[in-house]
Amino acid sequence: MLRLTNDVCPFRRCASWRFLATFVRPLERYQELVQSQELREDAHQQNIVGLLDELCIRLDNYTANGTPAASVSVFSKLFSQPSQTPAGPRGLYLHGSVGTGKTMLMDMFYCGTRVEKKRRCHFGAFMVDVHKRFKCAKDEFIQTSGEDRLRNFDALGQVADSIAEEAHLLCFDEFQVTDISNAMILRGLFTRLFDNGVVVFATSNRPPDDLYMNGLQRASFLPFIDVLKAHCDVASLNSGIDHRIVDMKGEPSVGAVYIVDDGNGSALKADDLFRKLCEEEGAAVEARTLYYLGREMAFPQACGGIVDVTYDDMCLQPRAAMDYLEMCAHFHTVIVRGIPEIGLGEKGSARFVKFIDTLYDNNVRLVMTASKPVKQLFSKNSITLSSREKAELEMLRDDLGLHEADLKTSLFTGEEELFSYLRAESRIRHMLTASYWSACLENNALLNPKLQRETAV
Template identity: 40%
Template sequence: MIRLALVSNKLQKIQLKVFDSSTFSILRCWDPHLSSSRSSSQNLHDPTTHFHNEEALNPTELLNAQITSGELNEDKHQKMVVEELEKVHQNLQHYEPAKSTMFTRLFGRRDVMDSPKGIYLYGAVGGGKTMLMDLFYACCKMPRKRRVHFHSFMLDVHTRIHELKKTISRNQTSKPQPFDVIRPIAEDISNQSWLICFDEFQVTDIADAMILKRLFTELFSCGVVVIATSNRHPDDLYKNGLQRSNFVPFIKVLKDHCDVVSLDSGIDYRTRSSVGKDRIYFVKSETEADREMDKIFKMLCSMENDIIRPKTLTIRGRNVTFKKTCGQVIDTTFEELCARPLGASDYLQLSQAFHTIMIRDVPVLSLKLRSETRRFITLIDTLYDNRVRVVISAETPTKELFLSEGHDSGHDDHRMLMDDLNITAGSENASSNIFTGEEEIFAFDRTVSRLTEMQTEDYWKQWDKKR
């Protein structure tokens, strides 16, 4: 990223004459060097930001330090969770699984000491689950650790499976023999990271659901310790999903290796955060949204070493073209992002290519626009987890963006899909959330909460810290 701090003083003065005072405030969010005062708000993904010169802290000490400094409010529910995380932190002090060897790969699982139980932390949106997990993660000083969004992790697993199967097929010189690709993948993952912290543990994809028991059985047998956050209790994972009966055994595996802890204070701290004084979410009926979006795009382009032009991203062998980009800024539309058949891997690539994404013309979403709604939920989840900045124009305010009414269970697409899957009315799979829309209704609360936080000045400042 070309930082404004590298631009000459002369150019800065010219820009200040061109853009009004509200735009300059956004400019300060963009470049901390122009900010007149340091924010004291919490950095969700780097809880040790203000304590990097201190001795190593444990989770309880770090939480108390942030409460004392005023970065966090005292919350008895969060303190109870930290007590549980503290126990895991203590148990990890003298634990490390044995590394994989050729012998163990050929003749059996590794002989490791009993691994500590992890934690599966669930609760309503915005209660601080991710913040507490990141606080715990920052306190763990072992080198072989990983913090990852669960959806990104599973994308990586499927990529590994695909690549390993290609290697096996190329090496076959006789009749193919049965080979379980999950075990070597789990071995490789555990050799890289034996403490894995999963954010947003959720299962909506049947391809994920069908391999989770085997994958996590192998990971746990390799000594991996798991910390996870989720909006759902483990018993409700993949609720009403296709072929859920094949998924249910995974829940026991998860519970055997993770203590289930609830965080539900009834407070959504994201919606409590003050929205920045600079508007980056425009309701089309209340303002000239396109003109405001144009002005912000022009300002952002002035800080990029590029021209305005189309850009094509190559994603898993497919070319995905966006019409209007400039450096690491993209000016796009809801239709371009969510009406095309794009998925999580596309949005992940998008989040790596751009630091600011302008999304125009977001409509009121409903189950009648189910595919588009699913993509929008996935898009916001991915951008939020990667701290990508967004500027949005929409038909309604954030809290009115989704209507749960309007579901048509007799939709032709649903009947065709049921026929293709040989699902009959009244069967277990006929009530799957792929047809009822239950998952979208449940997930959109999280989307609204995240969109609210993404409008704050503090969120905008986090991109530089994350990168």
């Protein structure tokens, strides 16, 4: 049976510390938080919570009993009609703009749902894991049966079956499709998951019909949308309110954790903050290297769960999503120095957004020194291409057999990247607040017995 170790699995327990204690259905928990004034009352949001509550009831002690489809050729999988009869209860696809509370509601739902085999993860991390499993399955098959028989091997089906055995409920945060390699395998992967009775709850910034909008070879991706809508109800969370920003009004901000590099001792301020955090950590400052999956990542300065890094090292080096996930598994506080103005399409910008998303999704505290204030950190400039880059796009068009109009995709217009900028900016602003830091401290105390003992003292 194909499996990955816990060290590389993207699945995470519920990230929000408030919901760890007991199984409480979403509507009851939401009303408690509104009454305690931890949340601002939002009628539209409460209606969505009602849908989550109903889904919790349908999934009470749910066990998937779907039978994997018989092995068929890859060609048949690509062109067969999507199943219209779900093997399990219908899931939910929840979309909304930044700051509407999607991640919070997912945590609330996940921790209030009585399903023994359930997993919650960022969708990007999930797809990284899928590609690892896919390669592992093919390598194992080649070793046992030979490469000449690989054409008839359904590696994707085996990957889907292994995931379905581990999880009967999959919760995906930030469901988005920007990579053509992901776009081409999603239909086969999810069709098999649904045939196994797996239930999916996903949050996204886009409605299903807008996924992979204008992406390369999108016509081949469109059948996946039909599969998704055949197995998931669709709901919009858009109410015109960014709760991450609204809830910050009147709340004391941890202003010291975002230092604007004005040339007047900003580096000294960061050094001083690092020392104070290390004193609270009660550990020695030392260099540390993480080893995982044949990779390694070195940090000149670390102290217990605190690490001090630079933007250049995190975003201008060939970092992958797994690197950031590994950091989150070892550090609860990250200091990032030397962050420049982030321009659309510039080198390192996509990695920086992925870095912020990963820290936020794993409740990691963030300290930043940057060249601009938060509101000016992301430059929404359009992409300008050099003559060499334009020539490379022409070669790409010829290689793929595309027309000139096909190059006007989200890959080249920066539409997806601009959308991710808005999300990252909203998340950074939330990560600077006292409530975020307090929640992270509580979460670490619950999940880390050593810290829990120290906190109790």
